[in-house]
Amino acid sequence: MPIQARSRTYRISWTSCVTALALILSGCASNSTPEASPTISPLPPETITEEEIRNYAKALLAIENSRQTAFSEIQQQINQDQIPNITCTQPDSLKELPSDVQGIAVNYCNKAKEIGESQGFNMAQFNAITNTAQLDPDLQRQIQNQLIRLKRSL
Secondary structure, three states: OOOHHHHHHHHHHHHHHHHHHHOOOOOOOOOOOOOEEEEEEEEHHHOOOOOHHHHHHHHHHHHHHHHHHHHHHHHHHHHHOOOOOOOOOOOOHOOOOHHHHHHHHHHHHHHHHHHHOOOOOOEEEEEHHHHHHHHOHHHHHHHHHHHHHHHOOO
């Protein structure tokens, strides 16, 4: 019984991670505005290759590390347990932070964009996979499996 409980927690944890990252990363260009950000349509799942899934998972892991670092830095500087939600494509969300830590959030957004690009994605491609994964449980499972494989290899 404890093994199943741990396994279920692990699976939920990765699902939550993928979902949270997908929402956070639905466009990390720091100079974008909600009006300027085009709506990215999901891709047909069969057009997403295994290599793209692998690269997408690598990007997610790297971005999550960057997000955790930025979150910790902001949390230490503003000395609060709860940090306002920050969305890179919504400059007003950055304004909710004290001005002395806004640079940390902007750096995170820029870094997330660079990480996606380093894995071969422009933001539109990355966001299209994100949107597709939100709608396609099979693709989400493939991404989760790839994340698990990558995590184990660390």
